[in-house]
Amino acid sequence: MINTPNATVSKALKRLHYPLDIMLTCVRWYVAYPLSLRHLEEMMSERAVSVDHSTVHRWAIKLLPALGKAFGPCKKKVGRSWRMDETYIKVKGEWKYLYWAVDKAGDTVDFLFCAKRDKAAARRYFEKAIAENGVPETVMIDKSGANLAGLNAINADREVPIKIRQSKYLNNVVEQDHRAIKRIVRPMLGFKSFRCARIILGGIELMHMIAKGQMKCDDGRHRSVAEQFYDLAK
Known part of the structure; x- marks a missing residue:
């Protein structure tokens, strides 16, 4: 559980009133798997969490830029x-x-x-x-x-x-x-604005880099892909 999010994530959380763990889970699923927003609404309903698909989209737009910014210093060097x-x-x-x-x-x-x-x-x-x-x-x-x-x-x-x-x-x-x-993009059925597309695609790329092992883990402890994604909010 993330009790104290970093400053960038805290700023993005203004006017977002759900627990951060729930928001991060929905956002990660959205950019990690071929799911639509309505799929996520149904999946959370099965877990007794009532959330509208448009709310999940708002979480993604708010949180993904902050998580992308946090990933920058953690990214491993690439070849030449x-x-x-x-x-x-x-x-x-x-x-x-x-x-x-x-x-x-x-x-x-x-x-x-x-x-x-x-x-x-x-x-x-x-x-x-x-x-x-x-x-x-x-x-x-x-x-x-x-x-x-x-x-x-x-x-x-x-x-x-x-x-x-x-x-x-x-x-x-x-x-x-x-x-x-x-x-990942195909079930999203197109984007409604360039800004939203840029943010969501950035989140998909972020998740893809983590899945490929491009995030540094300085303490040497093995973390799952999901744990690494959630660590960006700390």
């Missing part, structure tokens, strides 16, 4: 050989774009949700990823001209350029990673 790609996510009936990369071992480097798929979006993604993870030695991308242009723009400001490899067939690691995200 990246595989980068993007995928389509529907928001209000229109396609938007989730950029991300994994390293050679399949660990998530970083992610960014963008309204457009162009050079500016690709450059913004690489700038964010480099700022938070350091400069890679090599980046592998598909045949996307926008991604290549974004990387070339990054290299234009560097004395030692990042090596760029383009291949339609060598990005299997990151494409397999796509499937895990799409599996």
Whole structure:
């Protein structure tokens, strides 16, 4: 049980009146498994907890950014050989774009949700990823001209350029990673706003990184994936 949440989570809890343990459980289930909000409403009802599906959504929007912020310092370092790609996510009936990369071992480097798929979006993604993870030695991308242009723009400001490899067939690691995200998103039946999509996708990515073992446990004690997620609120 979490008795004293950290300051960031405490701020997010304003006007949320349910016990934190219940809220964290619902939010974790939502971003960890292919469940709709109405599934969660029914599941909590079976546990004698009366909560509306829209309330669960509000908890997710409030808590996930705070938990993501807490995860930052706990994230393990990634390798310097990246595989980068993007995928389509529907928001209000229109396609938007989730950029991300994994390293050679399949660990998530970083992610960014963008309204457009162009050079500016690709450059913004690489700038964010480099700022938070350091400069890679090599980046592998598909045949996307926008991604290549974004990387070339990054290299234009560097004395030692990042090596760029383009291949339609060598990005299997990151494409397999796509499937895990799409599996969680599918029951959500699309997003109603870009902001909500960005937050929920960030939570799914957070849960996915924890599941892949990317969270540091400084005391050396083995914790389950669920325990690690709840630890972020402490």
